[in-house]
Structure formats: C-alpha cells, structure tokens
Amino acid sequence: MSAAILIDxxxxxxxxxxxxxxVASLIATGALSAGTRLPTVRxxxxxxxxxxxxxxxxxxxxxxxxxxxxRRRTGTVVAPGGTLGNAPVxxxxxxLVTAARRSGVSDDDVLALVRGALMGGGAPS
Numbered sequence: 001m002s003a004a005i006l007i008d009x010x011x012x013x014x015x016x017x018x019x020x021x022x023v024a025s026l027i028a029t030g031a032l033s034a035g036t037r038l039p040t041v042r043x044x045x046x047x048x049x050x051x052x053x054x055x056x057x058x059x060x061x062x063x064x065x066x067x068x069x070x071r072r073r074t075g076t077v078v079a080p081g082g083t084l085g086n087a088p089v090x091x092x093x094x095x096l097v098t099a100a101r102r103s104g105v106s107d108d109d110v111l112a113l114v115r116g117a118l119m120g121g122g123a124p125s
Contacts, residue, residue: 004031007048015050019058027067027078029093034080038068041076 005022007015026032038044041059045052059076062068070076100110 005044005048007050015048016054016057016061019044019048019050019055020061023058023062024065024067032078034078036078037074038076038078 004026005019007018009015011018013021023032023038032038038059039047041052041055045055048055059068059070063070063076066081067079068076069079096110096114100107
C-alpha cells in the first residue's frame with residue numbers, strides 16, 4: 001500500500017494529513033476494502049521516510065472518522081462500510097481522471113476544478 005501513498009515535502013499540507021487523505025481516498029474508492037490490513041505504523045513510516053508519530057496521527061484521525069479500526073493483535077484494518085458504494089459517481093470520477101490525464105491537465109488543476117464545482121459552479125443536486 002505504501003507505494004500508493006506519496007509524501008510531497010514541498011507541500012504546505014502536513015505529512016500526517018497527506019497520509020490521512022490518501023488512505024481515506026483509497027478506502028472511499030474501494031481500492032482498500034473492508035478488512036484490509038494496513039501496514040504497521042513503523043513499516044509505513046520507514047517506507048515514507050517520516051516519523052512514526054506522523055503515521056500514528058494519521059491512523060488515529062482515520063480511526064476517529066470510523067474509516068479504520070485498530071486492534072492490538074490484528075493491527076489496523078479498514079472498517080466495514082468505508083467505501084462510497086456509488087458506482088455511477090465512481091465511473092464519472094474515473095472518466096474525469098482519464099480525460100484530464102489525456103489532455104495533460106495536472107492533478108492539482110483537476111482538484112481545483114472539482115472544488116470549484118462543489119462550491120457552487122456545478123449542476124444542482
């Protein structure tokens with residue numbers, strides 16, 4: 001899983017938040033399904049080159065949001081019910097990402113477009 005998580009040290013976003021956001025996204029899209037065991041705090045910290053406390057904070061926030069469950073013997077696993085479960089929306093997101101990459105639109109610009117749409121520029125629900 002750590003190969004799917006990237007830390008941008010030049011970003012103004014703290015590393016724990018980058019980890020939390022990326023893991024939450026992997027859970028929401030179903031890339032990490034319920035019951036999937038996450039790497040240990042020490043393993044993920046070593047893989048990403050961050051302090052153990054950074055991963056601990058990310059995992060705690062994910063647990064507080066109900067996205068993961070941490071247990072002593074089993075480690076940290078994805079909680080049931082964390083995926084979006086909305087196939088049409090997921091298909092639209094996949095199509096957007098594909099179109100953006102084909103057109104050379106950066107990930108940051110795609111996120112800015114989506115945020116703009118969510119803040120009132122998109123079609124009413």
